[in-house]
Amino acid sequence: MAHRTVMDDAVHLSPPGREPVPVEGCATCAELAARREVDRRAGDLSAVSDRNVHIRRHPHPGAAG
Numbered sequence: 001m002a003h004r005t006v007m008d009d010a011v012h013l014s015p016p017g018r019e020p021v022p023v024e025g026c027a028t029c030a031e032l033a034a035r036r037e038v039d040r041r042a043g044d045l046s047a048v049s050d051r052n053v054h055i056r057r058h059p060h061p062g063a064a065g
Contacts, residue, residue, distance in 0.1 A: 020056040028058055 019036075022029030036051035 019052050022055055023058075023060050026058070026060065029055055032058070 022033040032051050032055045036048055036055070039045075039047035039051060
């Protein structure tokens, strides 16, 4: 039996969205944003992405979303 291989279609990635903006007056958001900048200066873009996820998911009473 002959085995035939076929390549999958190309993967198309969209550019990353905007970074989340920390909520003014929120100490948790401020800390995450500060750590994000330290990570960025260190070249750790994986950690920058993680900080963005945490800022985006951090709950704020009355926030739309």
